[in-house]
Amino acid sequence: MSCASGWSNRCVVGQGGSLKPALLLDRDGVINEEVEYLHDPKNLVMLPGVGQTIAAMNRLGVPVVVVTNQAGIGRGMYDVDAYRRVCEAIATVLSPDQARIDGWYFCPHRPDEGCDCRKPRPGMLLSAARDLALDLNASVLVGDKASDLEAAREVGCRTVLVHTGHGREEAQRLIAQGRADLADHVAASLGAALPWLQDVLMPAARRQGFAP
Ligand SMILES: [Mg+2]
Numbered sequence: 001m002s003c004a005s006g007w008s009n010r011c012v013v014g015q016g017g018s019l020k021p022a023l024l025l026d027r028d029g030v031i032n033e034e035v036e037y038l039h040d041p042k043n044l045v046m047l048p049g050v051g052q053t054i055a056a057m058n059r060l061g062v063p064v065v066v067v068t069n070q071a072g073i074g075r076g077m078y079d080v081d082a083y084r085r086v087c088e089a090i091a092t093v094l095s096p097d098q099a100r101i102d103g104w105y106f107c108p109h110r111p112d113e114g115c116d117c118r119k120p121r122p123g124m125l126l127s128a129a130r131d132l133a134l135d136l137n138a139s140v141l142v143g144d145k146a147s148d149l150e151a152a153r154e155v156g157c158r159t160v161l162v163h164t165g166h167g168r169e170e171a172q173r174l175i176a177q178g179r180a181d182l183a184d185h186v187a188a189s190l191g192a193a194l195p196w197l198q199d200v201l202m203p204a205a206r207r208q209g210f211a212p
């Protein structure tokens with residue numbers, strides 16, 4: 001299995017050589033409710049406000065990219081096709097909101113495999129940046145775990161910790177460890193993070209000439 005396999009929508013190539021700010025999203029616990037080893041679309045429950053936030057980024061011309069650890073594949077609990085069916089179900093649920101995900105990246109490896117793509121390592125973010133011509137220093141990653149935010153920090157992305165999924169416990173843990181500053185912003189959900197995301201990403205998108 002290869003690392004950081006992207007699939008579909010590999011279409012955003014840099015315009016005039018300029019790099020785009022992006023919104024990078026963890027999947028489970030950020031887009032959809034955390035279900036352990038989610039691999040059946042019938043167990044997919046979307047979190048509130050996700051469609052509106054993604055659609056707002058689409059309108060700004062900010063690519064929206066999913067970066068998700070899927071060790072259940074490496075553990076033999078489900079296969080890549082099952083993973084993709086869940087992603088397709090997410091895309092289908094988003095479409096009535098005019099919301100579109102521009103790139104999907106997943107790590108299929110178990111932690112003991114020592115790959116470069118499993119967060120907190122930044123391999124998926126680097127692959128997305130290369131494939132989609134992203135400016136990681138102008139980008140934001142939203143996650144529900146410290147490992148999401150650590151991967152982002154590794155490559156200079158700003159970070160949002162949401163309280164959905166594992167986020168509430170992770171926030172408490174980071175505070176107890178004196179590491180609350182790993183999150184640049186904390187929000188109840190991806191939907192609730194929209195105003196902050198717009199404040200950060202709109203000027204960056206405008207500077208690059210992408211935002212309306
Ligand atoms: Mg998660």
Ligand SMILES: [Zn+2]
Nearest residue numbers: 107115117118
């Ligand atoms: Zn991996």
